Amino acid sequence: MGWELPERFESAHGTVRWASSGQGDPVVLMHGTPFSSYVWRDIATALSSRYQVFVWDMPGYGRSEKREGQDVSLAAQQEVFAELLQHWGLREPSVVAHDFGGAVALRTALLSGVRYRKLVLVDAVSVRPWGSEFFRQVNAHSEVFAALPPLLHEALVRRYITTAAHRQLRDDVLDELVAPWLGEAGQPAFYRQIAQADERYTREVEDRYAELDCPVLIAWGDQDQWLPTERAQQLAERIPHAELAWIEQGGHLVQEDNPAQLTALLTEFLAR
Numbered sequence: 001m002g003w004e005l006p007e008r009f010e011s012a013h014g015t016v017r018w019a020s021s022g023q024g025d026p027v028v029l030m031h032g033t034p035f036s037s038y039v040w041r042d043i044a045t046a047l048s049s050r051y052q053v054f055v056w057d058m059p060g061y062g063r064s065e066k067r068e069g070q071d072v073s074l075a076a077q078q079e080v081f082a083e084l085l086q087h088w089g090l091r092e093p094s095v096v097a098h099d100f101g102g103a104v105a106l107r108t109a110l111l112s113g114v115r116y117r118k119l120v121l122v123d124a125v126s127v128r129p130w131g132s133e134f135f136r137q138v139n140a141h142s143e144v145f146a147a148l149p150p151l152l153h154e155a156l157v158r159r160y161i162t163t164a165a166h167r168q169l170r171d172d173v174l175d176e177l178v179a180p181w182l183g184e185a186g187q188p189a190f191y192r193q194i195a196q197a198d199e200r201y202t203r204e205v206e207d208r209y210a211e212l213d214c215p216v217l218i219a220w221g222d223q224d225q226w227l228p229t230e231r232a233q234q235l236a237e238r239i240p241h242a243e244l245a246w247i248e249q250g251g252h253l254v255q256e257d258n259p260a261q262l263t264a265l266l267t268e269f270l271a272r
Contacts (some may be wrong), residue, residue: 003041005055005063009087011080013072014065018084022048024265025117026090027270029055030081032099032125033193034161036062038176039098039255045208046263050204051270054088058104062180066189073199076240082114094118094270098251099227103202109212110205118270120217121242122242122262123224123252127234128199134160135194142195146188157181157190166223166251173256209238216242217269221250221257235257243269 005017019037029046031041037044037055044053057064059080060072081104085093094117097105102124108114125131131139138145148156161177162169169177181190216239220232229246236244245265252258 003038005057006035007147009056009084011059011083013076013080014059014067014070015064016056016059016080016084017063018054020052020054020088021045022050022052024051026088026093027051027053028085028090028093029053029094030095030097030101030105031060031061032097032101032156033061033197034181034190035099035177035253036180038062039253042259043255043263043266047266047270050267051094052089054093056084058101058111060189060193066180066185068188070189070192070198072189072193073196073198074103078097079110081105081108082112085114085210091115092117092224096120096122096266097124098122098255101263102126106209106212107201107205110208116214118215118217118264119212120219120269121235122219123221123227123254124218124235125227126202126209127231127238128202130199130202130227130231131197134163135197135226138191138194139197141206142191146191150182150187153187153190154178164226164251164253166225166249166257169253169256184250206238209235210240212239212241215269215272217265218242218244219247219254219262219265220244221252221254222246222248223250223257224252224254226252
């Protein structure tokens with residue numbers, strides 16, 4: 001599967017780019033912030049040998065539409081995800097969700113009434129407080145950061161993304177992760193998505209996580225500096241039937257730090 005995301009879906013909050021590959025039971029992979037479906041490229045390829053794998057870029061991210069005044073909040077992404085599942089004709093898929101995507105998946109299950117066959121939460125935004133210190137600073141002062149000259153903005157984004165990984169990112173991978181946030185559309189989009197982050201979107205569902213009625217796996221990098229391991233333990237307490245697995249030498253961006261262990265965890269859990 002190439003990473004062109006050839007398919008388009010016109011959602012309530014902008015054009016969504018997506019792709020699918022493989023055959024079998026459906027598995028949807030969801031990215032977080034400030035990332036895109038690109039982080040799932042190798043794992044999607046591995047899983048597509050056994051499953052029909054769906055990947056997509058949320059509105060305001062990656063290759064999907066970015067525009068002034070766009071609603072890219074967790075509530076908006078929840079609405080788009082529910083729309084996409086209908087568009088794809090998926091009634092009960094398995095969902096693997098990273099970071100911000102975890103909050104979207106949880107809200108879609110608990111507030112939109114979507115059923116999952118299985119749910120995997122990977123270093124998921126789910127329990128308050130969330131976000132790094134930098135994230136909180138930009139959230140509070142987004143207008144100031146948005147006015148940075150393009151070269152300073154690019155340097156900031158590159159450095160910020162590197163802190164998500166425990167291991168050093170390859171130059172080509174870092175370039176791909178940074179590219180969507182550059183230029184006339186990308187730079188304001190980067191600050192827009194942080195400015196619209198609000199912990200009320202998880203507060204609305206945190207006390208309902210025990211209602212999840214599907215098997216749940218919580219996978220977490222043991223070196224995550226963005227969402228520390230205490231968050232994983234708190235989430236596991238709120239979903240009493242969930243399994244908790246640690247990904248060794250994994251930072252927040254576990255797909256890059258330890259893709260082999262993450263793929264093995266997913267393969268075993270989904271196959272049960």
